[in-house]
Amino acid sequence: MTKISNFFILFPLLALGILYGSRSHVSPHLFIWLLLLIPLWLWLEYKGRKAAGLVYWAVLTGAITALGCLAAAPQAADWPKDPQKLTAVVKSVQTLSSDQRVLVTTIPQKLGLALHLPLDVPVSAGDYIEFKGTITTPPSAPNPGMFSYRDYLNQLGVWGLCYPVEFTIQKRVQRSVLARLREWCLQNINRDLDDPGLVSALVLGDRAGLSQERREIWRLLGINHLLAISGMHVGLAALFFALFLKRLPLRPLFRLLLTQVFLLAYILLAGNSASAWRAFAAFALGGLGNHRRLLLNPLHIWSLVGFTLLVAQPQLLFQKAFTLSFVASGGILLWMPVLRCQKGGAFWRYLINSMAVSVIAQLSLAPLLLHYFAEIAVLGPLATLVFLPFTAVILAGGFLAALGLGPWGVAQLLNAVIRCVTILENSLVPYALQWQPQYLSQGEILLWWAFFIYAGWRLRRPRLTVPKNTYRRLLYLFLLICLISGLPAFIRRPLEVTALNVGQGDCFFIRTPGGLNLLVDGGGDSPYWQARGRNVGRERVLPYLRRRGVAKLDAVILSHPHEDHLFGLLAVLEELEVAVVIDNGQAHPTPTYERYLDLISAKNIPHVAARRGERLVLERGISLEILHPGRLLAGTDSDANNNSLVFQLAYGRVKMLFTGDIELPVLYDLVAIQGEHLESKWLKVPHHGSRSSFYPEFYDAVDPAFAVIPAGEGNLFGHPHPEVTSLFNQKGIRWSTPGAGPVRFFVWWGFFSRFLSAAH
Structure with a gap:
């Protein structure tokens, strides 16, 4: 049978299938072609024909695309025009200027809806609500560049909007242990720190206390990703906990299990983000493989984790955090075997490798950054390198402050570090530049990005000698794309x-x-x-x-x-x-x-x-x-x-x-x-x-x-x-x-x- 040597392709194929399925109706022709191709593939495999490999990839592509279409189909809901009477459980509440937005999941349909209730209505997460009202599709942005309420709610797994004309709220008897623990941690941080907003955002993913001025500065510097609970946060949390466990007389497997339990608790406490789940799953698989002494391909782990998450929750594909996190991590895994510096002193290796990671992540994300934000922060890689050590210190100290150890000198250290961060922000922001491709079309940008991905894929393959043919092929492709980009504008x-x-x-x-x-x-x-x-x-x-x-x-x-x-x-x-x-x-x-x-x-x-x-x-x-x-x-x-x-x-x-x-x-x-x-x-x-x-x-x-x-x-x-x-x-x-x-x-x-x- 055909060897599956490119398992990592399953995840991108599923993503494309979900994207296609969300924008159009599922075509029956796709399934008809699959029914015809599968017997053909099996027959070719049985006969040992060379064409079996080509048909296999056609079957695989069609099957994964069909799975994506089916997974995305329930998202496109045609809401009834008549008022509906439903029961739901409250997931979150956000106070707005004129009302409060209540995100709920209906029972038993499990539909994600956004209800807008008056400000004076007492409601909190975990409450049950019975309501009557007309459900509509949230409005999209009138023009690109404007806020899209539909996209914002879709990223939260919400597909309908309702302004109830009648509602009754049944208060939850007791709050969950997790909610009470998160509130206790926030109270500790707010009590002991002079400027708790940055610490709360980095440690617990709570940006409510982060000033709009600081958010804008971090956006201009291109370091907004440091605020999202992602692989960096999970990795640092795992490192801190592993250093603690290392001093205990525990068996390696038990130490691994305790680390995973700790990371699971942290992810649930820090907001349950998709990027954090990606990092947790990757750490779990990597740790298990290391314990069993298995040589696992990082790109295959990346694909398996992404594939599993999308099958479980297709709407994750429409979350900016999910797509940015996965594309950046995929690009880093693709290119790091090529660019990893192994010469020189430890400090210089750290500096060069960290800068390479930042540049690779930015290049990998270029089409998405332009799609979502229409600009790329030129200073992003350098600013990430500068702020990363401070972020690590704030994370470590923030964990201790959240546990109530702020008065033991931790709060003084964090206050000093945050003052240094403020000085750095004010020093660097005058030099922040945003690049917008006025003279490059979307097609040209995608062409350069495809070349970047293809070059990484070709160069990462292990070889005993210098890959002269690969270099020559990449040079020809580079010159061809330069020729295309240099053609007259018309x-x-x-x-x-x-x-x-x-x-x-x-x-x-x-x-x-x-x-x-x-x-x-x-x-x-x-x-x-x-x-x-x-x-x-x-x-x-x-x-x-x-x-x-x-x-x-x-x-x-x-x-x-x-x-x-x-x-x-x-x-x-x-x-x-x-x-x-x-x-x-x-x-x-x-x-x-x-x-x-x-x-x-x-x-x-x-x-x-x-x-x-x-x-x-x-x-x-x-x-x-x-x-x-x-x-x-x-x-x-x-x-x-x-x-x-x-x-x-x-x-x-x-x-x-x-x-x-x-x-x-x-x-x-x-x-x-x-x-x-x-x-x-x-x-x-x-x-x-x-x-x-x-x-x-x-x-x-x-x-x-x-x-x-x-x-x-x-x-x-x-x-x-x-x-x-x-x-x-x-x-x-x-x-x-x-x-x-x-x-x-x-x-x-x-x-x-x-x-x-x-x-x-």
Whole structure:
């Protein structure tokens, strides 16, 4: 039979299967192919054919992917629309500004839900609650870069949200021993230390007392991972306990069992995190193998632990701590046999090996860090090396302080160490740099990451001689990837047009292959919501631009000065550098427009009033042509709407038409004047899909394949109106609104395009 020499591949395959299963329905075709391939594989093995190995891997890949799909399927729940009456046990309670979030597990369904209850309701972990209410899916982030309540709850194993209309709480008679022990440890730490927040976070995983300033500093330095209860904490805890047991006359097996019991108790006490369970399982398997004198492959242990945890709890894959922990540890295990330094003094070996571990972990995590945070802390490896000794001392002293030994000199030592940490933070944070890949596409980053993983896999293999062929192959691959990354920008990257979710308003972000950034409108809020502190520019537009690494906008284009197009631009003009502002030149007597002009004047931004026939060449093959207005109109039902800038963005043979809020009079003129020139593959539908801008002949002239209707979900105007959407459906025009998330349109090389709505 085929030898399973690459057992470690099972874990990544299962992860991919769960990811695939969570994003789509389980396809029966997968199982049909498996039923056909398994007999074929067995027959080939029986006959001793060479093709058996290839079919084996096909069967293995399909089986693990199917297992992942089945494991992930229960997560996608279609909640009933009617109110439900359920019973649940409370898992945790968190006090928020206006209410309290109560995470529960229903009985007997075992569904994870988040209930929001009033602040004055006494509830604690372990209580039972009977409630009635409508369960919904938690809201996702309106745009990338914003907080996603859905992702946050999913990481906690919670998939539904409920604001109960009725509820009854049955208090637990007695708290668990573990809860009382954790509270006692926290009390000891808080009582004896001047600044207990850092110690509580490192020892018990409780970040409630950690100041927001320190959290931000550790994020900028790239050492946030030191705060997560992970392999480092478990390893240090095991080391401290092993040093204690070493002085006792115990047999090795009993000493190993006591260490595992101690680690298990610590993990349960410190918050039960997935990364801690990974470390515990790895220590247990490694310790058992060492006791039995077995030569275990660390990568196989890593894969077995990850595979087991994902089979037991598939939702762990969607927890940042789990994925970051496993990918970092996998990268370290892959590369350390290659980079381990064994020459020189003990201090230099420690320094070089520690730095190598930090760099490997950061490189291994690069795609995930960019996906989750859109940036990488350049100082991270060095800062980790500097802070790690202090973290170890705080952990050791924190254990003793938690046990009540703070007054015996431990608290004084910890206070001194924390003061040193504060000095180091303030000394290093001015040099903290965050790298954002403005000129590397996601595909290029993944290509370099795949090369990094492949190089580690090839170089770690034991050899008796210098692997010249491997070096030569890696050099060729490196040069090939350098060649790909060095190709002209228009070959490597597309033109991108993204409709942002700004509620009932317009906002489009344009990025060219060469890296030019344009913003068309900024969304906005009505004066009613402005007076109550809502600011769509700061809450939605700026976070998205910062996530995309935009520090400067090469052009800001305002279609017309209504609030739902202009107000969000104020925050953009205040915070970012802008090369030029383009609008129609029409004044508007509102405080928002006056502030808009003041900002342009105060920052000396060139201000251009565009007119029909003007053409702006952005870069090779990409141009922007103004189609309206020729002159400002007066006397229409809405002069502000009808004087909206209408322009066509062209990249090769693919054209995109932006229409602002123009209404019927302008639509008539555009069809009469521009005619076939209006034809575009992508269309921004006029006036949010209102029937006041419904003119079928206009859509015949444009003849779009794709359309975006910037309308907020549940808006008071009923946009888009059914006349518009019915026509689109009849003509086979694929349309979407950004109400559920950004709608993106990509154009490669001036002829190939792709339209992606939030559902994709």
